[in-house]
Amino acid sequence: MIAFRNTIILVVVISLFTFIALFGRLPALRKTPIGFSHRLLCIYIPNGFRQVDSRYTGGRMNANIAQLSNYLFHQKNPLVLLLFLVLLTGSATLFLRAALPHLSTSLILPIPFVVLAPYTFTYLCVTRKTDYITHANHAPAMRQYPYDHILFRPDNLCRTCNFTKPARSKHCSLCGVCVARCDHHCAWINNCVGRHNYRYFLLLLLSIGIVELYGAYLSWSVLSPHLHLGHSKYGWLEKQYWAELGNAFVFAMSIGGISVAGVGLLAITTMPLPFALFAYHLYLIWAGMTTNESAKWADWRDDMTDGMAWIGKRSVIEAHNKERKARHLRNRNRMSGLAGPVPDSDEDEEEYVPWPKHSDQTLVSTTDGKAPTGQEQLWERCMSLDMVENIYDLGFWRNFVAVMTGR
Template identity: 40%
Template sequence: MGVIAKIALFALGISFFIFVTFFGRLPALRRTPIAWLHRLIWVHLPNGAVSLDERLTGRRVTSSCTRFFNYMMYDRHPTVLIFFLILLVGGEYFYLPTAWPQLTPLVKTTGTISILLPYLFLYLSAFSDPGTITPQNHAHEMARYPYDFSLFHPGAECATCHLLKPARSKHCSVCKRCVARADHHCIFINNCVGARNHHWFILLLLSTAVLTLYGGVLGVRLMTAEMRRRFPHWEMLPWRANGGAGMDVTDWLVVWSWGMQDGGKGTGAGVAMGAVTLLALMTSPLVWGLLGYHMWLVYCGTTTNEAMKWSDWQVEMDEGFAFRRRLDGGRTKDVKVEPAWTRWPVEAEQVLVRTEDGKPPAEGGNLPGFGEWQAVWRLRDVENLYDLGLWDNFKDVFVPGFMFRDPYVPLPEGRLRRKRKRRARKIYLA
């Protein structure tokens, strides 16, 4: 196997592994081979290794591995961030010496911008505060979103921070703090993604996606230009080679491998540019996929954390344990556990509960809401309070603070009604 093929296989393997790790738990991919592979890698293989170790060494290997794994997974450390930086810097170090002299001034300008932006957004998302909830900003953070009485209920206190959990917040076990509108803890930026850095994170994904695609396409163009000079009968599509007569696929591949190795003037630097081009083209779909997933979540008015919770609710609904009833949107709130008003323009009008026995909750309990309990079978029948529609959802992520409003000015009736139509089912492509 040639060097190029080895690099290609390695990059493909890494990309696929990251893909399975990131996407294997997505509700949309449940009952697909991706979810099955995710369970194999993250559940069955570790369990198998543990039982083997039990028999061989009495769990000595596992316990030291567990300590290392826990450190890697549940402590803040910049290992993956450094790996990401090495990929970026190393890729540019090997790519640019061959590519740069061949570029036009326009490509040099746009290329420089594409190279610099990921560093800028990496810095901003890694070193900015994701929205840490402190005693000082607690009242402010409580007023960010109302409780939806489905995913987030008033009165829950964080056992570590000893503060009431604001709606949409989550305690991060890695950062050891509560984070406002927590999306997820991202090991690539060694930071949480939350209300205050979500936009930087999405811009980091976008700039990295553009950089890998730009670098990959440009690298291919430089190589194929050289290949055409050396083999004038060669074409990008094998059946168009030799003036339309076609070309043997083996010969076509031989020209490619010449291009990747000697296209860069047959020097070591040329091989390096070819390898980086290949790596960029193969990782690009993964980055675009992650970007697409995060844009989709914003479109749905939800977060990674909440999508998981909705997925759990779908299971409860499938099994017939989910019930809902109406909630008075204008009710008087218990200000000990709930803010009197929030900056969000709508209020919850439903209560969602699960029961142990599949029967509606007994009357006379102290559950919020009024009227009959109804069984809920589908996500399309419940509201997602945090989905205001595409435009407002984007504003909430990219212009933090736009939702500020005077608590004493009631909302126009029409606005409230328009905002009522959004349903949780969007999350599931339903």
């Protein structure tokens, strides 16, 4: 009974921490208990500890912990990947050794495919690095997506890589490179999820969900003949029903032990994570954005809620700025007695990138909540993201095909 209770507690704690670690940083959960727990674990508790340590040991423990956490969280390291592989291999071995003799051939046949799939997609996620942008492939990377002038603008330089950041790319400080169509850096695969390996990442999530679902099903098929569930005379709202169910689980543990019942329980309780993460990424594909872009859209939404975001027509604003600059130069020439034509523009022309969807919108955020000075008539207050067009959203099916073909 104690072993059973400890297993349940361990499984629940592992599931909870994994859930908070995976989902806590999502912009959509920023203001929920999950987001708060993530901040509590990653910011508030470490800050509190730092203060106590600097008072009593002069910050010695902190220096060591900072070194360790720097390695764990701010440097590329394979620890999470190894932990995942050890957990998967350990659970599968433990489970199959105990369960195989009790399974029918039809249940055994899919096992090699179901078990090998997560390893295959992990390998593909980890080893595909072609979405890294270097000086050699920078020119074609610039032609992959146009700038939307809202989330991505052509005047954005990467000072580390020393080139203009292509639209939809992001510099990853852990990988030390700019990544094309960067979604996020994933500690799980010790690599960035981007343009080429995003499809393998999705398939990895799906395959982990399936291996857990199938494991739980096999566990159930081994144990269910002994459990006599479904014959309860109590309704599921009655206390006795749950007492019976609890007893059945205790009984299941006594028959299957940690190998079958424990692994089965771990599979059931952690299964929602890969499926939920997979569903979240399907939502992102439906919305035509990456995780990185969803954070940028969330920032714009906050600015809109605070009444600080303004929307305008890019062509009109650019023409206005060009005219103002030319006027300024003419005045300067007149004052200094210089003659001659005013140069057209010294700005680099943005390269044309063929793309099915265009937008002439641009957004600006002001700190005082007022329209940009001198251009008040050109801007309209932007109250909602519904007013803004996302040119990267080509509709669910086209977005999905683009992702699955590595574009």
